[in-house]
Amino acid sequence: MQKLMLATHFESEFFLFDDACILDIDNFVKRLSSIKEKGVRPDLIGSIITHYASKWLPDLLDDDGKKTIPNAEESPESVTTSWMKKRFFVETLVGILPPEKESIPCNFLLRLLRIASMVRVEPAYRDELEKRVSWQLDQASLSELMIPSFSHTCTTLLDVELVLRLVRRFMNLDEAVRSGAALIKVTKLVDCYLAEAAVDSNLTSSEFVALASEVPSHARAMEDGLYRAIDTYLKAHPGVSKKERNRLCKLIDSRKLSLEASIHAAQNERLPVRTVVQVLFSEQNKLNKQILDFSGPFSGMLSPNIALDASARCLSKREINVQQMEIKRLKEDVLRLQSHCMALEGKIDKLMEKKKGFLVWRKFGIPTLRGNRNEDVEREAEVGIGLKTPLQMKTRLVNTKNANKWRKSLS
Structure with missing residues (x-):
């Protein structure tokens, strides 16, 4: 005292x-x-x-x-x-x-x-x-961490390299200092900082990946913050290559996305198709797990050894209705996501077939302009160019037969 x-x-x-x-x-x-x-x-x-x-x-x-x-006149x-x-x-x-x-x-x-x-x-x-x-980085606020870059060699508006050094120093501290709660706070701070820095057109994907990967994946209970930062970066950098886009999306663990984030990701055209499929697959697994968890109490009630299980209890009618409504809602969401994914795959297949068909026509030298098909077949027969594929041979025979009938009718 x-x-x-x-x-x-x-x-x-x-x-x-x-x-x-x-x-x-x-x-x-x-x-x-x-x-x-x-x-x-x-x-x-x-x-x-x-x-x-x-x-x-x-x-x-x-x-x-x-x-x-200070007044400029008093202290010039x-x-x-x-x-x-x-x-x-x-x-x-x-x-x-x-x-x-x-x-x-x-x-x-x-x-x-x-x-x-x-x-x-x-x-x-x-x-x-x-x-x-x-x-004490876990006690820092986002506004104070957004330090501008005062170096002439740095192209970004924010000093991302400074924040990267701070996070690396924090991760190198003793295990007792960077405890679970402190690590979770720093991870959330990094995700929020990335979402703010992602709008900078000069921020490279390598800098983004380096800062996002500095914190361990187990420190993120949910991946919504990181997904928001990546989506913001892709929106601000429309010219990013496919390789860099895949590299960024590999940071996301689709199993840790919330239902709202999964629905947004399934409809996000900026994400690669592989990432969308992974999100849909994760939601399907979550739904199957919830169905199994829901059927567990009923299988326990039907078991002859239910009296031996002290923790077993009968669910009330209200609880059963709530779970059934939740499962129904999840099924509808998954079906909607699956239909959207199938539509995307259909578009991709059509584009690939169109591109493949164009290459086949160019390979055999078949004209693509409209014209008299009978004249083309006769010209090919005179020149000696045979059609190679069975479908083209069938077309040639049918057209030749029709041409003969037309000549006999005239005679």
């Missing part, structure tokens, strides 16, 4: 003098060192740093905070001078951050990383910020 009162005393003492030392960061560092020597908790040290940094650098405030825009300075001050300030802040992981909020570190990328701090300070963000 006495230690807590001492920490509160030093924190209030600092805030009384923060206006005086806000223009002198060296004085701030000295006063902060004296406060650390008194044994103040790391989270209080972190709150002091965030308060001081937000007041000196308004860019570090969140959207809810009030950003103070060039852009280069302003950037040099920000770089020195960020590097100094990174050097005095407490070593404890939870001492500084993740969103504040992301805003600090955004400014560090903009003013191009030294790689060592940038690496330290990325390491601290990866420690």
